[in-house]
Each structure stands twice: as C-alpha cells, then as structure tokens.
Amino acid sequence: MRWSLSEAKNRLSEVLTLAESQGPQIIQRRDKIFVLMPQSQCEKLAGKSPTFEDWLLKGPRIDDLELPARKKSKVREVDL
Numbered sequence: 001m002r003w004s005l006s007e008a009k010n011r012l013s014e015v016l017t018l019a020e021s022q023g024p025q026i027i028q029r030r031d032k033i034f035v036l037m038p039q040s041q042c043e044k045l046a047g048k049s050p051t052f053e054d055w056l057l058k059g060p061r062i063d064d065l066e067l068p069a070r071k072k073s074k075v076r077e078v079d080l
Contacts, residue, residue: 005029
C-alpha cells in the first residue's frame with residue numbers, strides 16, 4: 001500500500017502491522033519513495049552478511065594444528 005508521509009506518521013502502528021502481515025509498505029515524501037518492511041524480510045532480500053564472530057567460528061579448527069618447533073639459533077649481536 002502507498003502512504004503519504006503525514007498519513008504514515010499519524011497511523012504508524014497500523015503501517016507497521018500491515019508491513020508485517022501484508023508485506024512492504026510504500027511511504028512517499030515529496031519526490032522520494034521509501035519502503036518499510038520487517039528486518040527479517042530485508043535481510044532475506046539483502047543476503048545478510050555474517051558477523052565477524054560467525055566468520056571466525058566457521059573457519060578451520062586449529063586444535064589439531066601441528067606447527068614445527070622453532071629452531072633454537074643463537075641471538076645475533078647488533079652494534080648500537
């Protein structure tokens with residue numbers, strides 16, 4: 001449904017309910033158009049990107065990672 005900005009402001013609760021039950025609601029302010037929809041629907045359309053935490057948790061496990069031992073070489077001298 002298409003709403004003018006003033007009408008949407010006056011009936012905000014109804015606009016939100018309709019966005020949830022019937023889908024995106026269009027709100028027009030002068031020459032600009034805005035679309036109101038639930039966050040879950042927006043994330044589906046936008047393809048929600050994983051958080052940094054999700055990205056880290058999906059990475060390879062390092063529990064069984066075997067690293068070669070460091071060579072115990074002498075410390076070199078540096079002239080100061």
